[in-house]
Amino acid sequence: MSATTADGVRVARRERRRELYRAILRSRTFLVGAGVVGFWVLDALLWRVIVPQDPQAITASETLKAPSTAHWFGTDNVGRDVFSRVLAGAAAVLTVAPLATLLGVTGGIAVGLVAGYYRGIVDDVVSRLIDALLSFPLIIIAVLVLASLGRDTRNVILVIAVIFIPIVGRTVRSAVLVEREREYVAAARLRGERGPYIMVAEILPNITGPILVETTIRLGYAIFTAATLSFFGLGLQPPSPDWGLTIASQRAFLQVAWWTVVFPALALATLVVGVNLLADGLRQVVEE
C-alpha cells in the first residue's frame, strides 16, 4: 500500500516535470526561436562540411558577382563566395556570445546574491557601483577597454561579460530580496547556516526561473554586442568571415553589390530574433 503511494507520488512529480516540458514545447514562440537558433548552432559546428566553397578562397575574376546558381549569395569584393562566408561566420559569434553570457551571468549571480542577501552597506556599495557602471553608454566602455587592452577575442568576451555583470546582478538582487524574506531563510538562520550556504543552497535554487530568462535575453544582447564590436573593428580581424566584420568591410560596396552586406546582416538578424523568441517563450512558461 505504502509502496504504491510512494510510487504514485514519484510518478506525479515526474508527470509535473513532463508537463512543464510539454508546456514549453507547446509554446510556438519558443519552438520557432529554438528552430532558428538550432539551425545556426548546427551550422556553427558543421560549416566546414557543408560550405559549398572555401570561404577564404579568393578568385580575382569573380569579384562582386550577383547571386547566381554558382554563387547563391553572390561574391564579395575579392571574389569570395558570400554564401559560404555567411555559413562560416556563425561560428565566431556563437563562440564569443555564449562564453561572454556564461561569464557575465555567473558574475551577476554572485554579485546579486551578495548584495540582495546581505543588504546594508554591502548592498549600498554594490548597487551604487552597478548604477555608476550602467550610467555609461555600454558600447563606449567596450570601445575604450578594447582599444587599450588589445583587440583579441578573449578581451571581447571579457568586456561583454563585465558589462553584463551589473545588469544580471540587478535582476538577481531583486529576486533575492523577495526570497530572503521567506521563512525558510529564517529557519536556516535559526539552525545556524552561514550566509554563503543560505545564498547558494537555499535561495539560488528558488530563483533559477528569472536567471534562466535573463540568461537567454543576455545571449541575444551578447550576439548583438559582439557583432557591433566586430563592425567597429574591435573584435575579430580580417580575413575572418565574422558577420559584423563582413558587414563593416563590405559596406563600401553596398550600392553596387547589396548582397555582400544584406546576407550577413540577415543572418545576424535571424539569430538575434531567434534567441529573443526563445527567451520570450521561456519567460511565458516560467512566469505562467
Add this chain to the structure above:
Amino acid sequence: MTVATAAAVEIDGLTISYRRRGQALRVISDLSLTIRPGEAYGLVGESGCGKTTVAMAVMRYLPQNAVIESGAIRFAGDDLLGASPETLRRWRGNRMAMVYQDPGTALNPSIRVGHQIAEVYELHRGMKRREAMDAAGAMLETVQISDPARVLRRYPHELSGGQQQRVMFAMALATEPELLVLDEPTTGLDATVEAEVLDLVEQLREGFDAAILFVSHNLGVVSRVCERVGVLYAGRLVEQGPARELFTDPRHPYTLALLRCAPRLGMSKDADRLDPIPGSLPPLGATIAGCVFADRCPLARDACHEAQPPLVPVAGHHLTACLFPDEVPGIPHVAATGSVATSELGDALLDVGRLAKAYKLGGTELIAVAGVDLELRVGEVLGLVGESGSGKTSLARCIAGLVEPTEGSVRFDGQDVTVRAERRSREVRRRLQMVFQNPDNALNPRHTVRAILRRSLQLLAGVSGRDRQEKEMLELARSVRLEPRHLDVRPAALSGGLKQRVAIARSFSGKPALVLCDEPTSALDVSVQAAILNLLVDLQRDEGVSYIFISHDLAVVRYVADTIGVMYLGQLVDVGPAAAVFSLPHHPYTEALLSAIPTLDLDARPRIKLTGPIPSPIDPPTGCRFHTRCPRFLGDVCETQEPPWQEDSGGHRYRCHIAPAELAKAQAETAATTDR
C-alpha cells in the same frame, strides 16, 4: 418578468469543471439549493470544497477556464446562465452584488472612496454626480462609518480594514439588491473587527430585504448570521438545514467531524483531546463512485462506496446525503477524552526584560514591541494573543534571534542571548527553535523532506554520518507521524498539514527546550488544525519542552496554553494562568476579545463592542494605550497616566486603572445584563 413567489436564487443540478492543461477537473457536482427572498443562506466547507466557485457561478464571474457542464441557476425566476452580457451588466451591481474577502484589493486604490460609491448610483440609478455623492454619504451612514463626510474624501489605503469592508458593503447595498453574495467577508479581519462587520450584516438584514449567500469556512461566523446552512464537501452538498438544527444535531458525519475538531472556548489540553478528521480531501477532479466522504468516515461500509447517497430529509427541511443519518449522533470521539493531567513546571527557562523593538520607517519609528517583561519555566506553554499589529510576532522574532531588539534583554538558560541567532552558541540555537505560520513559506520548495530533516539534524543535533543521520531522521519523522513515503518528495507534493509536520519535525530535531510557535495552525483547515494541535501537545508532554504559542484564535490558545499573555499595541496588558485570564476580572481588552469570538453556542451572549480602529503603532495613544477604544474608559486618568499592574492572588496581572474588585463587579454586571 419577476414572479413574486420565485426564489431569489435557485441552483438546480449544477456541475462545474475547471479545464487545466487539457484536463477537465470537476469541482462542483450536481449541486442544488434555493435561497428564498430575504433569507440568509450559509455555505460552509474547508478550502478546496468549491464554495467560492458556487459564489462566483451565482454572480456569473467564473474564470475563463470554468465550464458549466450541466444544471441551471435561476435568479428571481430568470435564467442566469443563459442571460446575455447586457442583461448581466444590468443585474450586477443593480439587482445582485458581491462583497469579497479582501476589501483592500477589491477597492480601486487610486480613486477616492466617495467617487467609487457614487459611481454605482450614477451607473445604475442615473443620478448626477452631486446627488450621487449625497446618496453615497447617506449610505456610509447606514453602514455605520463614523464621520462619513470625511471618509468620502479618503482613498482606500487611508481606511482601516474594517472601514474598507464597510465601504464595500455600502457599494454593494447602494442599489438595494435582491441578492447579496458575501465571500468570506470577515476572513482577513481581526477578531474585534470581524465582530463589528458581523453585527453590521445582522443590522443591515433588518433594513434591507436582500437574500444573502454567505460563504465561509468558519462555522461560528455562519451560525451567527444565517438561518439556513449548507455544508459542502468535495464539491457536493452533504448536509443542509436550519442553522441551529444543523449545528446542534448534525446528521452527516462530515458536519459532525467539523464541529468536533475545532477547540471550543474553555477546552484545555489537560482535560480534552481534539478530534481530527482522518485522511485528507480527495484531490481535485477525482472521480468517486460512492459517497465522497466514505474514505474518511467512521460509519462507512460497502454500500457507501457503491453509489453517491442522495440528499434526503431527516426531519422537515433538514437534509443529509448520508445513508445512515440515525447513527451519526452516536459516532464516538476519535480520541479518548481526559488525557493525562498537567505536566509539572520546572525552573526558569526564559526571562525577557523590558524588551522593545522599533523599526525605522522613513523618518518615523514604528514601535512594534514597547517594553515587554516575560518569564517562562521549563515545560510551560505561554499563549500570546492579540490582534494584528499587537507586536506578538515581533516579540517572538526577537526571542528567536531573527531580529535584534532595540532595548531590553533576553535571557535563556541563565545566559544572555540578546543577539541574533548567528551569534548565539550552537547549544542555544539547538535549544531554542521556531515553527512558522505558513509551512509553504517555511520549507524550501526545492529541497526534499529528507534533505530538510537531515540538514537540521546535522546542524542542530550534530548527527554526522549518512547511516546515523538516516536512522535519526526516520525516528524524527515517526515522532511527528510522517511516513517514510513522505520523505522523498518536495514540500509541494504534501498537504498543508503534512508540511507543517515537517516544519515541526525540523524544529524538534535538536531536542529543543523552547519552541516558538507563530500561528502554527492559522494557515490550515480546522480538520487539520486539530491533528497538528494534538501533535504539538503530545510532543510538549513527551519531551517536556516549553512553547510560546502565538495565535489570534483565543480558543486555540486557551486549549494549548498554561499561561496566557494578551498583547495590545506592543505591550503586554494581561497575563496569568489561562483559566484566570479568561475569567473575571480581566483587562477590558481581553473582555472585548473574548466577546468578539463567533461561537457555535447559539445562546444569547453579551457583546462588548469596541469603537474605532486600532491606533497606529507609529503614534500610539498616550496614557493607557487602549483608552481610545476601551469600553470601561474612566476619563483623564486613562488618557494621561500609564496604568499600573493590578495583581490578584492567583498570579493574574493586568494593566488597568481599575482595581480587580471593582472591575470584576462591572464585568459581571455587563455579562448579566446585555443579553441580545
